[in-house]
Amino acid sequence: MHNISYHAPCKLSDAVSLLLELEGSRILAGGTDLIAKWKKSHFFDMTLVDIRNIPELSVIEEVEEGLFIGAGVTMDRVSEDERILSKFPILAEAASKVGSVQVRNLATIGGNACNAAPSADTVLPLMVYGAEAVIAAKEGERRVALREFFIGPGKTVLKKGDVLKGFVIPNPPANSFAYFVKHSRRPGMDLATVGVAVLLVLESEKTADIKVILGAVGPTPIFVKGLDIFFGGKIDPDFVTRIAEHCANAASPITDVRGSKTYREAMIKRSVALCFRNHTR
């Protein structure tokens, strides 16, 4: 028999308490990663704390710095929300490319981050837009830059009793442009072989700021460092080649069933280049 106990608190503070009280308890949100993992690992015993009844986890609201998106908001909602579409279009785009329709109806944006897969689609735009994770805990709320959130494949800074409440995404600067590429083997129902998110700020036709996040090519999503050498440049073919090369050097891809190391390296270059080429087009 499957041994599962299930709790569905309506208050965030109750969820925090339950997670602290119940030995080995874990959070259930959309369940699209958890249930797949449970099936694959011979139906291990589970003590589940379902957070879907907690109202503040499913809101999308404008806040002073920008937009708050609750951790329990489904991918389907992220991909269709007008505020996200207008201010953070590549987040909506990334959400629309997660799994299948059925998966997107259940999977949550918080779960995508907490599962901490290096290939997580929505994490890349969140990171590139400079999102912060809002974490509820017994001692109160704290914020962690998403860039600091991941510590390894499947590992985050979250501790026992922590609940990811949502993300605050600052409004992007004026004259900024965002691009997202998910390179996968097939167009639907697949994990990224390589993912790239780019945020570009221009001042009089020249680059003032560039941020690039790479997915599925290292143990965690990669914030590409040292891009300041490209600030003040003009986006021409030579610029594109050099920045693509720079980004590929920042990655540490492995060979797996989705693609070889060599292919991934080529696809990082190509995907980064595509982002910049899309801008000039």
Next chain:
Amino acid sequence: MSSTAKEVRYEKGDYSVIGSRKPYVDAIDKVTGKTVYVTDMTLPGMLHGKALRSPHAHAKVLNIDTSAAEKLPGVKCVLTGKNVQQNKWGPVTKDEYLLAVDKVNFVGDEVAAVAAVDEETCEEALSLIKVEYEPLPAVLSMHDAMKEGAPLIHEAFPGNVNHHFNIPRGDIEEVFRNAYFVHEGEYEASLEYQAYIEPMGGISTWDNRGNVTIYAGIQTPTWSRNDYAVALDIPVEKVRIVQPPFGGGFGAKLSQQVHPLGALIAKYAKQPVRFCLDRLEDFQCGLPRVPMHFKLKTAWSKEGKYLAKQVKIIADQGAYASYGAAITLTAMYRIDIMYQVPVVHSESHLVYTNKVPTGCFRGFGNSQKHFAHETHLDEVAERLSIAPDDLRLRNIAVPGYMNPHGWKANSVEVEACIKKGMERSDFHEKRKNFLVLNKEDNPIKKGIGMAPCVHVSGNRSFIKPFEGGAVLLRMNEQGKVFVYCNEPDMGQGIRTTLTMCVSDALKMDFEHISVPDPDTDIVPFGLGCFASRGTYMATGAMHMAVADMKNKLIKLASELLELPESDLELKDGAVVSTSNPSKSAGYPELAWKHVCDNPGQHLLGIGYFTPAGVDYPDDKKYNNISGGYAFGCHVAEVEVNTETGQVKVSKMWGIHDVGQPINELALEGQIQGGIAQGYGWTLMEHLRHGPDGKIINACFLDYQVPTAADIPEIHAEVVDSFEWTTGFGAKSIGEACFIGTAPAIQNAIYNAIGIRFNELPITAEKILSALGEKKKGGEGHA
């Protein structure tokens, strides 16, 4: 009956229902979830069964300790190879135990089995069984199997060779010496999983007299009884198989280990047992496509006359033989009925490896061969500077063509298929345009490619004294007609096909016609659903059965209405006077009269069918194996992204010669499905083993099949044709529609980027790497 039977020539009838577009009669139940599949079934007192599978590719089994598992509450029995009554079995070679004795031969081989109250308890019991193995060196590549010193997998088969076939027709070396052009090439087709929607499974129950009933997802209920009886060491008459609706087979679900093993567990549990594989097990131990390596050598005249063909094949059987021998034979020479080649030489080695046993899959070896051969022919066409369609047309078979194996084609419209394929796709114009377009500085390169194809409608190679099909129609006392036939439905729509034939011939509505699930205690004998035989055989028999019933209805009506038989015809579910249409007798009235006049007897229509001019191959594999060769031509248009290596198939055309179409809607569905599945085999699917012999992509995330987002736009069409050896003129489509896909896509990719990929699947990585090589100055070959 044999080829000595008198010449048969059926004529096309004046059909009203046949040739129209009808949704499947069982479609609404399926899409609304009412249909009960094998996996959904339960029986009173039913237990669950699970097998413990070898983690080693090749190992001796030294000891099995089942004591802890036996003590687990909820466990009914624990079985090992040594404490059960069983025989080695197999459809061609008897080489596989239900439960391993002394030795395991692939990762997934069954070493023990349990029955328990639920699947979780089964899993727990399996975890308590301790098996002591002595790992042996394993053979993991077909290219290593025959090497000196390779580990021996089956004692009875030295060199790991299960079968060696050598079929020479004519002096081929002489032709090679004198030919204007000789071309050689090597090609390899990979391991592909059928990916049907319902994994293999069955539910078995025994009575107190030692009779077993298996509710099975199976394509060959009647014929597989023989295999299963051998495995279980009981007389065939004690095996009954009922075939409920099941979720597809594509060839994998002929005789399978899962049914007799489930029956064995039920026998010792003394209760009904449900034994259904989960998806991981199905990936590990299903019967995926036989991988093959081809060496092709062909001889040509300057004018493109096809003079000789030599093929040498190594085929990878995996750990057990299944139908490998017949599949390899098909790969050797089936295509020889499409081209007029006077001299052919075919040789093959079917070898064992310590991998998943391989078996039947849509095309039965013929798909593998078409990939190799139709790639090869495109290479030849280029060398001879002849257009690819033209080269084929210069050598194409015509009606009445008799090939060097003694096979005779009756209806042949492959020329029309090729011509229509060229015309519909605007092939030559596009080739011209793409040549210019691809010179532009654009990472997307376009190409168009074609490949004709042939398959059989039934293959007379399995059972020496038998070929054909039977239909029994029974009209009950309300005038409802039941169709009993052993050409069963696995989702391909034969239930609807048969319903349409009855409806057309007896002029009655679908709602009064029923095709029950085949039950081997009831249906006539038949071979089942494989070799694209269903429509050809069953409608052939149906033609006779409906005629029989029609005659009986007219005779009954003549007595009742006191009118001469010559004045009567069938119309709207009644027998009606042609001279005075107000005089008529409905089927319910006639059926009731028959039951009363002949107390209790239902009206029967009996039909059987033997394909004329077809005979069992002799010891030199000579004699015609099929009465209805089905042809087609596939055309693929592709866009290759030279930055990623990804291929987008933008459109495909499937033009087929199926004889007389019965259900045009189902036919179109088959063509679309065949192309979709062929697309997966060509570009995406490859079941891969790791260095330890374990499958490394045994789930649908890692083993990728196409989704709706991948499938190209498909144009499906049939050419005018009628196969005169069978009553309604119908041949087949089930396999032919798959076969042309891979070579058409391959040839289109070559047209786009000038590189050939002679090993499937043609992945984005392979393409990108080959483009890189080509840029560096390498040759256009991968």
